[in-house]
Amino acid sequence: MGQAAVVIGAGITGTLVAHTLAQQGWRVVVLEAEHVGAGSSSRTAAGIRQQFSTPETVLGMRYSVDVYRNFPERVGGAEVPIVQNGYLFLLGTAEEKEAAQARVRLQHRCGLVEAELLEGRALTDRFPWVEGHAVLAATWCPSDGFLHPATVYNEAALAAQRLGVELIQRARVIGVERSGARIDAVVSTRGRHPADLVIDATNAWSPRLARVLGGVELPIAALKRCLWFAERAGSLSEAELLAMPLTVAPSGAYMRPENGNSLLMGWSRPIEAEPEFSYDDQDRVPPEYFHKTGTDSIAYETWAALAEVVPAVGEFAGITATTAGYYGTTPDHNPYLGYDPQVPNLIRLAGFSGHGAMFGPFTALVAGQLAAAGRDVPTVPALGHDVPVATFQLGRDPVVPESQVI
Numbered sequence: 001m002g003q004a005a006v007v008i009g010a011g012i013t014g015t016l017v018a019h020t021l022a023q024q025g026w027r028v029v030v031l032e033a034e035h036v037g038a039g040s041s042s043r044t045a046a047g048i049r050q051q052f053s054t055p056e057t058v059l060g061m062r063y064s065v066d067v068y069r070n071f072p073e074r075v076g077g078a079e080v081p082i083v084q085n086g087y088l089f090l091l092g093t094a095e096e097k098e099a100a101q102a103r104v105r106l107q108h109r110c111g112l113v114e115a116e117l118l119e120g121r122a123l124t125d126r127f128p129w130v131e132g133h134a135v136l137a138a139t140w141c142p143s144d145g146f147l148h149p150a151t152v153y154n155e156a157a158l159a160a161q162r163l164g165v166e167l168i169q170r171a172r173v174i175g176v177e178r179s180g181a182r183i184d185a186v187v188s189t190r191g192r193h194p195a196d197l198v199i200d201a202t203n204a205w206s207p208r209l210a211r212v213l214g215g216v217e218l219p220i221a222a223l224k225r226c227l228w229f230a231e232r233a234g235s236l237s238e239a240e241l242l243a244m245p246l247t248v249a250p251s252g253a254y255m256r257p258e259n260g261n262s263l264l265m266g267w268s269r270p271i272e273a274e275p276e277f278s279y280d281d282q283d284r285v286p287p288e289y290f291h292k293t294g295t296d297s298i299a300y301e302t303w304a305a306l307a308e309v310v311p312a313v314g315e316f317a318g319i320t321a322t323t324a325g326y327y328g329t330t331p332d333h334n335p336y337l338g339y340d341p342q343v344p345n346l347i348r349l350a351g352f353s354g355h356g357a358m359f360g361p362f363t364a365l366v367a368g369q370l371a372a373a374g375r376d377v378p379t380v381p382a383l384g385h386d387v388p389v390a391t392f393q394l395g396r397d398p399v400v401p402e403s404q405v406i
């Protein structure tokens with residue numbers, strides 16, 4: 001019998017990590033306060049891009065794309081959960097273009113050879129719905145896209161269970177038993193769970209869980225984020241909408257197809273953190289964000305910002321729904337993937353800053369390497385590279401923030 005690992009949280013992170021640890025021979029129990037997918041994982045835009053600005057994240061997300069493309073063989077289920085429509089970052093100024101050019105050069109050095117800068121006719125011939133006068137250039141990566149998140153966490157949970165993982169839902173972690181600094185057992189509302197290793201996969205809840213586990217209270221802010229759905233009408237055909245990449249306007253507003261008749265839109269705006277949010281608060285939409293509040297709501301501002309660069313979207317019939325959830329955001333927008341400095345057998349995987357769905361497979365890879373080593377590791381092997389992971393360790397100095405939060 002392998003050693004016992006207790007994973008706390010059953011979103012994309014917890015389910016994929018449980019699967020990886022079970023493959024490595026750990027005896028795994030997953031404790032989930034509500035049900036599988038109850039947190040941000042079911043409220044996400046689920047974009048996945050490799051167009052990042054640090055080598056570790058470009059390589060890490062290349063690894064994630066590879067796993068998601070081969071999900072039935074690598075994890076389970078029949079469905080490939082990634083839709084590779086690409087990611088199109090539209091750029092409005094010469095400074096943005098210059099920074100984007102430098103990012104594309106770095107991405108090429110990391111093997112993301114399909115990323116490219118497009119301008120002029122090369123952009124509007126490829127994407128005729130882009131308003132050429134409103135945009136200076138764009139970066140484009142056809143292998144980026146978005147995920148079906150429910151497929152990821154449901155199939156990962158089932159695959160983990162097939163490997164013997166015990167998944168306990170309605171099991172809120174409320175305490176621990178310890179010897180010295182180490183945790184011996186995790187206590188949930190469903191009982192006592194002996195643990196050689198404990199994994200915090202609660203993301204936006206992580207600072208609160210740290211108080212229960214005796215870990216460091218990491219600077220992870222729970223920030224409310226909304227998504228809106230607009231009904232297709234006018235000149236953009238169903239086929240054109242279905243083929244649309246995840247498109248980011250220079251303002252930061254973004255969109256992607258939800259299906260052939262519905263466009264998902266989002267825009268991360270400055271907002272107060274809610275450190276003590278409740279489970280139900282996840283679905284509470286602040287009035288200024290709600291589409292039914294009126295045309296001066298942020299919902300309509302987002303729609304207008306997108307219509308400026310893609311006029312056909314301005315012809316849509318209207319906004320039909322608003323949904324909400326929380327980002328667990330860190331000061332530098334990089335997640336924490338490492339051992340807690342105060343609890344030697346606790347791994348923290350949290351603070352994904354709006355990137356946890358795409359990070360999922362890479363997070364599971366890092367967690368497996370950490371679990372095997374019993375301590376933080378300098379690199380993890382992915383796609384023939386030794387990917388440096390110090391950027392993600394808990395004691396890091398904040399690094400240069402990622403330029404694009406989406």
Ligand SMILES: Cc1cc2nc3c(=O)[nH]c(=O)nc-3n(C[C@H](O)[C@H](O)[C@H](O)COP(=O)(O)OP(=O)(O)OC[C@H]3O[C@@H](n4cnc5c(N)ncnc54)[C@H](O)[C@@H]3O)c2cc1C
Pocket residue numbers: 008009010011012013014031032033034035036037038039040041042043044045046047048171172173174201202203204205209225226227266324325326327328349352353354355356357358359406
């Ligand atoms: C509007 C929006 C848009 C987003 N867009 C993107 C995007 O485009 N791309 C992307 O990659 N990411 C995106 N994200 C972020 C992404 O959804 C999250 O980073 C990701 O889902 C985090 O997954 P997780 O498994 O780490 O956490 P979660 O899915 O939040 O799961 C944490 C789980 O922990 C459980 N839990 C909490 N406390 C306890 C406890 N005490 N005991 C037991 N269980 C507990 C919760 O019930 C929950 O199920 C978006 C998020 C939002 C809200």
